[in-house]
Amino acid sequence: MEQVFGVIGDPIGHSLSPIIHNDAFMNLGIKARYHAFHVKKQDLEIAVKGMKALGIKGFNVTVPHKVAIIPFLDELDESAQLLHAVNTVVNDNGKLIGYNTDGYGFYRSLKEHVDVHPQNVKVLIIGAGGAARAIYTTLAKEGFSHIDLVNRTVERAHALKENCPIEVKGEVFTYQQFAKSKDPYDVMIQTTSIGMKPNVNEKPIDLKGHVHEKTVVADIIYNPIQTALLQEAESLGLATVDGVGMLVHQGAYAFQLWTGKEPDAERMKQLLYEKLRGTI
Ligand code: NAP
Numbered sequence: 001m002e003q004v005f006g007v008i009g010d011p012i013g014h015s016l017s018p019i020i021h022n023d024a025f026m027n028l029g030i031k032a033r034y035h036a037f038h039v040k041k042q043d044l045e046i047a048v049k050g051m052k053a054l055g056i057k058g059f060n061v062t063v064p065h066k067v068a069i070i071p072f073l074d075e076l077d078e079s080a081q082l083l084h085a086v087n088t089v090v091n092d093n094g095k096l097i098g099y100n101t102d103g104y105g106f107y108r109s110l111k112e113h114v115d116v117h118p119q120n121v122k123v124l125i126i127g128a129g130g131a132a133r134a135i136y137t138t139l140a141k142e143g144f145s146h147i148d149l150v151n152r153t154v155e156r157a158h159a160l161k162e163n164c165p166i167e168v169k170g171e172v173f174t175y176q177q178f179a180k181s182k183d184p185y186d187v188m189i190q191t192t193s194i195g196m197k198p199n200v201n202e203k204p205i206d207l208k209g210h211v212h213e214k215t216v217v218a219d220i221i222y223n224p225i226q227t228a229l230l231q232e233a234e235s236l237g238l239a240t241v242d243g244v245g246m247l248v249h250q251g252a253y254a255f256q257l258w259t260g261k262e263p264d265a266e267r268m269k270q271l272l273y274e275k276l277r278g279t280i
Helices: 017-028 041-053 080-085 102-113 130-141 153-165 175-180 228-235 244-259 265-276
Strands: 003-010 032-038 060-061 088-092 097-098 122-126 146-150 184-190 210-219 238-239
Touching: 003 041, 017 032, 017 080, 017 244, 017 265, 032 130, 032 265, 041 088, 060 238, 060 244, 080 097, 080 102, 088 244, 102 130, 102 238, 102 244, 122 130, 130 153, 146 153, 146 175, 146 184, 210 228, 228 238, 244 265
Parallel strands: 003 032, 003 060, 122 146, 122 184, 184 210, 210 238
Antiparallel strands: 060 088, 088 097
């Protein structure tokens, strides 16, 4: 019998996950399909019960359900407990177990591009939403000891820092305060939605004055692939990391949790680049 997997979210129509997972099932000869399910906030509990009742083998969880789904699951793995959010659910013989592969996906993508060692690295995270929390907590767990935060709602950034179970040195800035600070960063990670299509000319900060020649600039937005911030970084001759790698590696890890098989991450990445560049 064909196994069923999927992703739940609202909105969900533009999700790229079905493309990579369905291709990986085909490529590995696994009889399965991955579907996007549009689930509204008020229907979350019943949708999760339905997933269980229908024997859906596993599913991804995206905005706005990553935290709200927690009470409806049977168990949380260490990653989901640490990040207090779930982006992947495994149906283990009727027991729904929540995982979080977002932070792992980002860190794997970062390491793929640059040789970063946590010690003595000064990091800036721009944003303090769900993705920022996953990345902050993962970097803290990996031993990064200095992470500054800048966010429009500064209270949200303070809460992120204070609620992280691992203590990390670092300051919290408003954008105005950040503009006046002049210390350069080794790694800068953009996690807000500023610069996402259609607002492709927008960027949350100016890099000048905050970088040195070896600074690495990452943006987790993947549409467009090269955001205005990454364009500025390239024009300054800096190494950049786009958001496609994170999308691929969080998905590849979820795929492995569901099937026990490792998908071809490079193939997934090329598929996404082709799709995002409009050639498929
Ligand atoms: P979220 O929880 O809603 O957080 C949104 C963040 O963006 C907050 O820091 C918010 O600041 C900031 N923001 C939004 N609009 C803003 C504006 N007009 N001015 C200033 N700040 C603004 O969302 P999320 O789940 O963290 O996702 C954030 C982005 O990451 C999205 O673009 C998403 O597509 C992308 N993402 C990519 C991947 C990947 O695999 N590559 C994975 C997850 C997310 P406030 O706190 O002040 O509201």
